[in-house]
Amino acid sequence: MPLSDIQDRVAAACTRAGRAPQDVTLIAVSKVQPDARVAAVLDQGHRVFGENKVQEAAGKWPRFRETYDGIALHLIGPLQTNKARAAMELAQAIHTLDRPKLANTIARLAQDMGACPDLFIQVNTGEEEQKAGVLPADVDAFVAEARALDLPVVGLMCIPPVDEEPSLHFALLAKMAARNGLTGLSMGMSADFESAIALGATHIRVGSAIFGDRVAG
Numbered sequence: 622m623p624l625s626d627i628q629d630r631v632a633a634a635c636t637r638a639g640r641a642p643q644d645v646t647l648i649a650v651s652k653v654q655p656d657a658r659v660a661a662v663l664d665q666g667h668r669v670f671g672e673n674k675v676q677e678a679a680g681k682w683p684r685f686r687e688t689y690d691g692i693a694l695h696l697i698g699p700l701q702t703n704k705a706r707a708a709m710e711l712a713q714a715i716h717t718l719d720r721p722k723l724a725n726t727i728a729r730l731a732q733d734m735g736a737c738p739d740l741f742i743q744v745n746t747g748e749e750e751q752k753a754g755v756l757p758a759d760v761d762a763f764v765a766e767a768r769a770l771d772l773p774v775v776g777l778m779c780i781p782p783v784d785e786e787p788s789l790h791f792a793l794l795a796k797m798a799a800r801n802g803l804t805g806l807s808m809g810m811s812a813d814f815e816s817a818i819a820l821g822a823t824h825i826r827v828g829s830a831i832f833g834d835r836v837a838g
């Protein structure tokens with residue numbers, strides 16, 4: 622689907638929700654996509670992209686940055702502590718702060734580097750065993766812990782279970798953010814970004830709806 626169609630759908634969802642379109646950031650998730658598709662979206666003027674692997678992002682975005690100004694990169698995949706520095710050098714936001722060890726590492730590196738990307742805390746709203754993220758019961762304490770480390774926590778992020786109604790998870794995430802005084806909500810993907818916007822998403826992560834299916838190999 623052309624980028625402009627997605628932008629139109631975002632704007633329409635904002636209008637229905639009584640929200641300003643500029644309050645919702647469309648993150649174009651470019652993981653695994655061929656360079657030509659990414660360049661086409663850059664050529665249409667879009668500048669906010671999401672990647673889920675540091676290594677893949679590091680191999681791709683420094684090249685694009687030589688040609689295009691003002692690119693903002695959001696890291697939306699699980700982050701190992703030994704890749705934290707590379708992630709912080711590359712990305713303007715990290716959506717997957719999910720454990721104390723990573724918080725401590727990022728805090729130490731931020732001191733060292735004198736800068737830190739915006740951070741979202743990933744919440745495992747479905748309490749799924751295989752999924753990363755802080756459990757809902759631990760969110761308040763972890764937000765406090767991250768703030769005590771002076772980390773720039775801007776919001777919460779979730780990936781709802783595939784077989785459940787996403788709205789329930791979006792509403793839960795919004796509630797947890799509000800009670801912690803956090804305004805950022807990273808939620809909503811290709812299949813459900815409109816309902817995420819209705820429930821307050823500030824950052825939607827849309828891949829296949831913009832770029833087409835992620836082709837393997």
Ligand SMILES: *Cc1c(COP(=O)(O)O)cnc(C)c1O
Nearest residue numbers: 650673697810811826827828829
């Ligand atoms: C891949 C990915 C997306 C985008 O998924 P689509 O269904 O292609 O829009 C969003 N968020 C995360 C964390 C992802 O890994």
